Amino acid sequence: MIYENDQTLNSDTSEPEGDVYVFPASFGQQRLWFLNQLEPSSPFYNISRIVRLSGRLQTELLQQALTTMVERHEVLRTRFATENGNLVQVIAPEADVRLATIDLSGVHDDEKEATAQRLAKQEVETPFDLARGPLLRAQLIRLDVEQHLLLLTMHHIISDGWSSGILLRELTSLYQGFVDGRPASLPELPIQYADFAEWQRELLQGEFLEKQIAYWRKHLEGAPAVIELPTDQPRPQVQTFRGARQTALLSGGLSRQLEELSRSQGVTLFMTLLAAFQVLLHRYSGVEDIVVGSPIANRNRSELEGLIGFFVNILVLRTDCSGNPTFSELLRRVREVGLEAYAHQDVPFDKLVEELKPERSLSYSPLFQVAFALQKGLESTLNLPGLKLSWMEVDRGSSKFDLALFVSETADGLSCLLEYDTDLFQDTTIRRMLGHFENLLQSIVSNPDQRIGKLPMLTPAELSEVIAMSRGGELVENHRTCLHELFQRQVEKNPENVALVYEEAQLNYRELNQRANQVAHYLRRVGVGAETLVGICLERSLEMVIGLLGILKAGAAYVPLDPTYPDERLRLIVEESGISVVLTEQRVRDIFPQDAVRSISLDADWTDVARESTENPEPNTVPGNLAYVIYTSGSTGKPKGSMIPHEGICNRLLWMQDAYHLTESDRVLQKTPFTFDVSVWEFFWPLITGARLVMAKPGSHGDSRYLVETIKQQEITTIHFVPSMLAAFLEDGGVSECRSLKRVICSGEALTYELKERFRKRLPTELHNLYGPTEASVDVTYWHCGSEMDRPVVPIGRPIANTQIYVLDKELQPVPVGVAGELYIGGVGLARGYLQRADLTAERFLPDPFGEKGARIYRTGDLARYLADGNVEYLGRTDHQVKLRGFRIELGEIESALNEHPAVQQAVFVAREESTGSKRLVAYVVPDQRGAGPISRLLNFEAAGQLDGL
Numbered sequence: 013m014i015y016e017n018d019q020t021l022n023s024d025t026s027e028p029e030g031d032v033y034v035f036p037a038s039f040g041q042q043r044l045w046f047l048n049q050l051e052p053s054s055p056f057y058n059i060s061r062i063v064r065l066s067g068r069l070q071t072e073l074l075q076q077a078l079t080t081m082v083e084r085h086e087v088l089r090t091r092f093a094t095e096n097g098n099l100v101q102v103i104a105p106e107a108d109v110r111l112a113t114i115d116l117s118g119v120h121d122d123e124k125e126a127t128a129q130r131l132a133k134q135e136v137e138t139p140f141d142l143a144r145g146p147l148l149r150a151q152l153i154r155l156d157v158e159q160h161l162l163l164l165t166m167h168h169i170i171s172d173g174w175s176s177g178i179l180l181r182e183l184t185s186l187y188q189g190f191v192d193g194r195p196a197s198l199p200e201l202p203i204q205y206a207d208f209a210e211w212q213r214e215l216l217q218g219e220f221l222e223k224q225i226a227y228w229r230k231h232l233e234g235a236p237a238v239i240e241l242p243t244d245q246p247r248p249q250v251q252t253f254r255g256a257r258q259t260a261l262l263s264g265g266l267s268r269q270l271e272e273l274s275r276s277q278g279v280t281l282f283m284t285l286l287a288a289f290q291v292l293l294h295r296y297s298g299v300e301d302i303v304v305g306s307p308i309a310n311r312n313r314s315e316l317e318g319l320i321g322f323f324v325n326i327l328v329l330r331t332d333c334s335g336n337p338t339f340s341e342l343l344r345r346v347r348e349v350g351l352e353a354y355a356h357q358d359v360p361f362d363k364l365v366e367e368l369k370p371e372r373s374l375s376y377s378p379l380f381q382v383a384f385a386l387q388k389g390l391e392s393t394l395n396l397p398g399l400k401l402s403w404m405e406v407d408r409g410s411s412k413f414d415l416a417l418f419v420s421e422t423a424d425g426l427s428c429l430l431e432y433d434t435d436l437f438q439d440t441t442i443r444r445m446l447g448h449f450e451n452l453l454q455s456i457v458s459n460p461d462q463r464i465g466k467l468p469m470l471t472p473a474e475l476s477e478v479i480a481m482s483r484g485g486e487l488v489e490n491h492r493t494c495l496h497e498l499f500q501r502q503v504e505k506n507p508e509n510v511a512l513v514y515e516e517a518q519l520n521y522r523e524l525n526q527r528a529n530q531v532a533h534y535l536r537r538v539g540v541g542a543e544t545l546v547g548i549c550l551e552r553s554l555e556m557v558i559g560l561l562g563i564l565k566a567g568a569a570y571v572p573l574d575p576t577y578p579d580e581r582l583r584l585i586v587e588e589s590g591i592s593v594v595l596t597e598q599r600v601r602d603i604f605p606q607d608a609v610r611s612i613s614l615d616a617d618w619t620d621v622a623r624e625s626t627e628n629p630e631p632n633t634v635p636g637n638l639a640y641v642i643y644t645s646g647s648t649g650k651p652k653g654s655m656i657p658h659e660g661i662c663n664r665l666l667w668m669q670d671a672y673h674l675t676e677s678d679r680v681l682q683k684t685p686f687t688f689d690v691s692v693w694e695f696f697w698p699l700i701t702g703a704r705l706v707m708a709k710p711g712s713h714g715d716s717r718y719l720v721e722t723i724k725q726q727e728i729t730t731i732h733f734v735p736s737m738l739a740a741f742l743e744d745g746g747v748s749e750c751r752s753l754k755r756v757i758c759s760g761e762a763l764t765y766e767l768k769e770r771f772r773k774r775l776p777t778e779l780h781n782l783y784g785p786t787e788a789s790v791d792v793t794y795w796h797c798g799s800e801m802d803r804p805v806v807p808i809g810r811p812i813a814n815t816q817i818y819v820l821d822k823e824l825q826p827v828p829v830g831v832a833g834e835l836y837i838g839g840v841g842l843a844r845g846y847l848q849r850a851d852l853t854a855e856r857f858l859p860d861p862f863g864e865k866g867a868r869i870y871r872t873g874d875l876a877r878y879l880a881d882g883n884v885e886y887l888g889r890t891d892h893q894v895k896l897r898g899f900r901i902e903l904g905e906i907e908s909a910l911n912e913h914p915a916v917q918q919a920v921f922v923a924r925e926e927s928t929g930s931k932r933l934v935a936y937v938v939p940d941q942r943g944a945g946p947i948s949r950l951l952n953f954e955a956a957g958q959l960d961g962l
């Protein structure tokens with residue numbers, strides 16, 4: 013017995029007021045009345061059943077049975093009124109129910125069903141007037157002599173799912189009694205709904221109520237306000253409750269196994285199914301704290317069992333899925349939660365919401381958004397002598413929740429009905445989800461001691477499909493080559509074409525090649541060869557390109573060092589990477605310690621360099637040798653260098669040519685600082701395809717005016733922007749004059765739909781969204797923004813050639829289409845690792861679980877999901893790496909820099925999004941009280957340099 017209160021439920025008769033009886037309303041009725049006041053014309057809380065009657069129907073006897081029902085149940089004679097501000101139930105003494113009949117027997121056969129459906133829909137969607145009643149309507153549609161549809165509609169305020177079962181059962185036995193000429197003897201109702209409402213009000217106060225509420229407050233403390241399921245469409249501001257449903261029948265075998273499992277684990281079937289559903293939600297959302305609402309009949313006293321009325325209550329069941337427990341262990345957790353919830357089930361959900369005051373929103377329901385119920389299958393056909401009845405619920409195209417799973421026990425097995433909010437989910441997603449639920453159940457019965465994170469959810473076929481999706485195509489050209497070899501081919505092909513332009517100066521392919529060769533011979537003379545790292549510290553100029561090519565031709569890999577970075581950072585990189593030769597210019601050569609590093613100034617030392625041969629040096633590299641090492645921010649305070657081999661970057665460039673076809677008449681603007689890997693394609697794509705490389709003046713990448721002028725003057729056809737710079741560029745009035753532009757390539761940050769649209773309005777040019785980290789040779793996915801999507805997002809697209817893009821969960825298993833996971837990259841583009849950082853390399857570069865032996869995957873820290881069409885959508889980061897105007901920053905790195913300051917006890921950085929959409933870094937600092945100087949000094953410290961190199 014669950015009631016701690018020994019009060020009994022009495023049949024009460026209140027004094028009639030005039031010719032009616034008046035009782036207080038129940039808590040649930042109060043809420044429905046309130047909702048009805050807000051939207052009186054909404055049919056949302058109508059509960060309908062359609063009964064198909066085949067055979068001979070005696071309409072008068074059906075009417076008689078209905079009248080008897082209404083006489084029997086006071087609640088069917090109830091309407092609502094307010095008295096002194098309180099809602100009351102007003103019960104009419106007389107039954108008033110009229111079986112309205114519509115005769116369609118004259119309608120042509122072809123149109124009969126459709127007409128009936130239309131009428132039924134109309135009836136079901138006709139609102140009730142709660143103040144006037146009656147709140148039960150019965151309508152009979154006559155199709156022909158032997159075919160009728162009976163529509164029974166009640167307002168939820170006097171009914172619930174269980175009640176409709178009672179209504180149908182009692183109605184049929186009453187009808188049968190009248191047909192047989194002996195009135196049915198239905199058991200006397202000991203009490204009426206109004207008695208329950210009064211009793212509930214008396215019970216739910218004082219200490220009893222407080223104890224119950226206290227339990228729920230504790231149980232739900234800190235629960236997420238809203239479950240973050242991977243929806244197909246973003247959640248609308250206001251819930252519309254539009255919905256749909258899909259069903260799946262579990263096999264009899266699986267259904268029996270689930271029952272056996274429940275028995276052997278000492279839990280109910282309800283608990284097993286709930287636990288499995290919570291695992292599904294956990295695996296779909298990645299969230300460990302899973303809250304599900306579950307309706308209970310709430311008739312746990314025998315007096316209530318036969319009553320029609322609004323009894324149903326909802327228990328909020330919160331399960332902790334953390335720690336990757338086994339399913340058996342999770343079952344124990346669910347059992348405990350379930351038992352406690354049952355012991356505190358007397359608080360109506362509405363009362364709970366009122367007391368707990370959870371964060372309210374029009375966009376989702378309070379406390380939970382996903383529901384689950386296990387229902388005893390209602391026998392859906394019944395045979396009376398001469399009359400067959402079959403009934404069904406009406407799908408009204410609505411859904412109260414984001415998702416609701418109703419499992420019914422039927423003779424054929426467990427039947428699952430998934431109702432879903434169609435503003436959030438597409439039908440294909442729900443179909444897949446039902447499949448995953450079934451697969452999960454199958455995995456559970458075959459091994460309940462498997463950890464929930466590991467329970468297979470995809471069928472083998474689905475798994476191979478997802479893996480097939482993750483593979484990019486192949487290239488016709490051989491990527492197993494070296495960057496400088498691809499360049500040399502162009503030199504041979506078109507030696508006189510202009511290769512390189514910087515302001516007034518320019519070089520053709522032959523000249524550029526000769527100078528690069530001289531640098532290469534010079535470098536070889538000082539001991540540089542394959543796998544040597546050579547620093548290059550220059551401002552953007554012709555020399556920069558000559559230097560880069562020279563280093564590659566010497567067989568070495570280049571390490572870009574931006575002379576505008578703080579000297580300390582540059583020295584750190586040179587020291588850590590063991591660089592002993594740096595190409596530089598006179599102006600900045602003193603940055604590096606002359607004893608450890610040999611600096612070659614391409615200006616001051618040029619006369620020496622120019623003595624070298626202009627011939628191509630003997631090849632000394634293989635495609636697996638390093639081409640460059642680019643440093644990015646590191647989370648523990650130190651930058652880290654990605655080592656990229658020739659074959660990786662060659663694959664990336666040859667793919668780009670395959671996709672976008674640069675020709676000799678193209679002109680590419682090089683404006684990205686060369687410490688960013690985007691610069692690699694800006695330099696080399698034109699140079700390996702015979703196009704023209706135009707160098708922007710140093711520091712101009714943020715200067716829209718200059719860019720517009722340069723594009724016009726130099727007739728640039730191809731340019732890169734990080735989205736935040738593209739946004740600024742589009743603001744420039746001269747953009748529409750950039751008529752030479754053929755393609756704009758975006759990457760580095762998320763490209764929003766809104767920006768893409770803005771671009772489309774301003775420029776008739778192609779726009780591409782590319783994605784990739786420095787660790788995987790610049791870019792690994794691509795998307796052409798002209799392609800249509802059915803949603804307002806810009807995906808990052810598909811894998812490029814010889815590349816795999818996996819979206820995996822924490823156990824490195826592929827997640828289903830539509831579900832978020834971490835993005836992993838495999839293929840020839842992967843870096844060899846981080847220079848001198850074996851630990852970090854091992855952490856981020858893992859064996860490829862799906863590839864050949866020895867193959868690796870890189871763990872990006874990016875969140876993404878596959879869309880059904882094979883494109884990938886970018887969703888954000890799993891860590892504290894941010895992008896600010898394209899700059900890749902680990903907040904941990906700048907935090908540790910600031911934490912070193914004596915005035916700082918602790919510092920935390922966040923990237924704050926401004927209302928304009930642009931981002932800023934903001935530091936929160938706890939000053940060190942022991943006083944190492946005022947905070948103003950700290951501000952100077954910031955400005956002075958630790959941070960401005962980033």
Ligand code: AMP
Binds near residue numbers: 644758808872898
């Ligand atoms: P980087 O190594 O500088 O290229 O930075 C790589 C990171 O930038 C990725 O891991 C993403 O977080 C982000 N990123 C690059 N391209 C895109 C893109 N197209 N959309 C969203 N994020 C991107």
Ligand code: MG
Binds near residue numbers: 784785786
């Ligand atoms: Mg990149």
